[in-house]
Amino acid sequence: MLLLADKVVFLTGGTEGIGFECAKVYQQAGASLCIISNDPGSISYAKSRLGSGIVEFVLADVANSDQVKNAIEQCLDVFGKIDVIHNNAGISSPSKALHDTTQLEWEMLFAVNVSGIYYTTLHGIDALKKSGGNILNTGSLVGEIGQEIHAAYTATKGAVNSLTKSMALDYAPFGIRVNAVAPAGVITPLLRSWSQQQPDPESAAEYLANIHALGYCPEGDVIADACLFLISDMARFVTGCILPVSGGAELGYKKMYSKQKQVYDL
Structure with missing residues (x-):
């Protein structure tokens, strides 16, 4: 039985990286998808890769309330x-101390990473109450652990957790579950860009493998599988969970960090 049969998923940032891996997994699980991206090029790429499934693409910026509202309505x-x-x-940019x-960088990070959640909830909560x-x-x-x-x-990701x-708590009375997935390092275009901002970019790949207790930095499909669980009925009694999909990175992070003697982030 398909885990997401007859389900409609409104997915932001679903045309590359973790989001695109989620789109593929959700589609394979039977979902219809409404995928939001502000990048026409990545939308074209995703269209060519997702094939014949039921997918609607919307060009929109999650940091813009009106565009999110229109995207919800289109879905x-x-x-x-x-x-x-x-x-x-x-x-994730910039890679800087406070x-x-x-x-502008501060405001943009919060606009995308935090306000984006506010806008999708503001304009989409009535639909979720019905479904x-x-x-x-x-x-x-x-x-959870911070980052130099x-x-x-x-700060934005701490806000996401809260x-x-x-x-x-707010939406439990309506039967609406709310959860988060918390990766450590994941090989994506965003991470490759991050690596180039580090003091020693050539050592970034080794560093990213070493910080994970399981010994490697995963691709986005690892995160997508966990996301599928959380949005499916298999997690029907799970809410308010911040699920680490981190390969145990938090267990040895401080020790490994001191060994590296470099300034890096996850």
Whole structure:
């Protein structure tokens, strides 16, 4: 039996990286998808790769309330309902200490990573109340453990964790579950860009393998499988959970960090 048969998933940032891996897994599990991206090029790429499944693409910026509202309405016009909102869109730059972060960089990080969740909830909660659906937020391990030279980013992911728990309490009376997935390092275009911002980019790959207790940095499909569980009925009694899919990175992070003697982030 397909885990997401007859389900409609509204997925932000679903055309590359973890989001695209989620789109593939959700489609294989039987879901209809409404995928939101602000990048026309990545939308074209995703269209060519997702094949013949039921997929609607919307060009929209999650940091813009009106565009999110229009995207929700378009999804409802096409599919008639929304069962899952997966807030995956996010940015990580800049890789800087707080005092080196510009006001524009700070505001952009919060606009995408935090306000994006606010806007999808603001405009999509009524649809979820009707469907008895659920919300999944893509967080990060660093929202729990912190991260050097990435203060603004970790602040947004800490906010995602707190939002997830508060939203879970607020929407439980409606039967709406709210959870988050918290990866550590994952090989994506975003991570490759991150690696180039580090003090020693050539050592980044070795570092990313070593921080995970399981000994390697995974591809996005590892995270997508965990996301599928959280949005499916298999997790029907799970809410307010920040699920680490981290290969045990948090268990040896401080020890490994001191051995590296470099300044890196997850």
